[in-house]
Every structure is written in structure tokens, then in C-alpha cells.
Amino acid sequence: MADIDIGAWRFVEHSRVQPYTSMQVWDGLTDSRISFDWSATENSCAEGENTIAYMVENLNLASGLLKYIDELGGLRVFDKSKVEDITTGPETEELNLSSWPVVEVSGGRRLAARLLVGADGANSPVRMFAGIKSRGWDYPTHGVVATVQIEGNGWGGNEDKVAYQRFLPTGPVALLPVSL
Numbered sequence: 001m002a003d004i005d006i007g008a009w010r011f012v013e014h015s016r017v018q019p020y021t022s023m024q025v026w027d028g029l030t031d032s033r034i035s036f037d038w039s040a041t042e043n044s045c046a047e048g049e050n051t052i053a054y055m056v057e058n059l060n061l062a063s064g065l066l067k068y069i070d071e072l073g074g075l076r077v078f079d080k081s082k083v084e085d086i087t088t089g090p091e092t093e094e095l096n097l098s099s100w101p102v103v104e105v106s107g108g109r110r111l112a113a114r115l116l117v118g119a120d121g122a123n124s125p126v127r128m129f130a131g132i133k134s135r136g137w138d139y140p141t142h143g144v145v146a147t148v149q150i151e152g153n154g155w156g157g158n159e160d161k162v163a164y165q166r167f168l169p170t171g172p173v174a175l176l177p178v179s180l
């Protein structure tokens with residue numbers, strides 16, 4: 001598969017990027033599993049080039065992307081603003097915005113958009129405006145996220161980090177390597 005490089009990687013803080021060389025995902029009941037391990041393939045690679053993926057904190061990724069957008073220019077970012085309301089625009093003698101979405105962001109600014117892209121999560125205001133129905137329910141389950149320091153075998157040395165995910169009836173348990 002060809003690499004796709006949009007050019008944002010150089011803006012990511014690389015001291016906070018953790019490469020890993022293997023990923024093990026298994027079912028807690030049947031023990032069915034899938035492994036991604038570069039060294040188990042017949043691919044030959046130079047030492048240190050057996051990375052299958054990188055673990056990057058969302059904040060680092062988002063901040064890298066924002067820096068890249070800033071460098072590209074031509075785009076205005078309304079940081080720390082919330083979409084408060086979306087309606088269709090007015091129809092006047094000069095201008096007919098009745099089929100245009102008008103987005104009101106915090107502070108009262110209103111933006112009329114010919115194209116409105118919704119990438120706003122589970123309770124998407126854009127989806128609601130578009131009248132797209134969704135179904136959801138409470139599991140009811142809580143998630144716990146913590147940073148732990150692991151010693152001993154099975155975790156990989158300094159170079160060979162392994163990501164583990166195990167799926168149980170009560171929910172998934174994941175142990176994912178992050179940079180120290």
C-alpha cells in the first residue's frame with residue numbers, strides 16, 4: 001500500500017511519539033487472537049525499521065495538525081468556540097440563504113456555509129440539524145484510563161514495544177505503550 005503523507009507529521013512532538021513493533025488482540029472467552037508482528041513476516045528490514053505503528057496522544061496529534069493548518073494559511077480557525085445553534089438563513093430581496101446552514105458559534109458570531117461538514121462526535125449538532133436519526137443506549141459501563149509503568153518480561157525491551165488488547169464480555173482491556 002502506498003504511503004499517504006499530508007505533511008503534518010513533522011509538526012507532531014516526536015519526543016512524545018511511541019513506536020511499537022507488535023500488536024496482540026485476543027478474545028477473552030475463546031482465545032481467538034490476531035497478531036500484528038513485523039518480525040514474524042518474511043520482510044527483511046534494517047534494525048530499528050520494524051515499527052508497525054505509532055502511539056500518539058490525541059493532544060499531540062491535534063496540536064501538530066493545528067500547527068500545519070497555520071502554516072498552510074488561508075483557513076480561519078475559531079479556537080475555543082462552541083457551535084451553539086444551526087439554522088437555515090433568511091431570504092431577503094438581495095440574498096436567499098434559505099437553503100444555507102447558518103452556524104452560530106459562542107460569542108454570537110454567525111457563519112453561513114454552502115457546505116457544512118459534521119465531525120462533531122456522538123451528539124453531533126450537525127447530524128441533528130440535518131435530521132439524521134441515530135439510536136443509542138447506555139451500557140452502563142465506566143472506562144478507566146491510567147498511565148502505568150511495567151517491569152518484567154512480555155512487555156518488550158526498550159526497542160520492541162508491544163500493544164495488547166483483550167476483549168472480555170465486560171468490555172475491552174488494553175495495555176498500550178506510550179513514551180515516558
Ligand SMILES: Cc1cc2nc3c(=O)[nH]c(=O)nc-3n(C[C@H](O)[C@H](O)[C@H](O)COP(=O)(O)OP(=O)(O)OC[C@H]3O[C@@H](n4cnc5c(N)ncnc54)[C@H](O)[C@@H]3O)c2cc1C
Pocket residue numbers: 081082083084119120121122123124125143145
Ligand atoms: C477510552 C476510549 C478508547 C477508544 N479506543 C478506540 C480504539 O482503540 N479504536 C477505535 O477505533 N476507536 C476507539 N475509541 C472510539 C473513538 O475514539 C471514537 O469512535 C472517535 O473518536 C469518534 O470520532 P469523531 O470524530 O466522530 O468524534 P470525536 O472524536 O468525539 O470528536 C468530536 C469533536 O467535536 C467537538 N464538538 C462536539 N460538539 C461540539 C460543538 N457543539 N461545538 C464545537 N465542537 C463540538 C468535540 O469537542 C470533539 O473535539 C475509543 C474511545 C474512547 C472514549
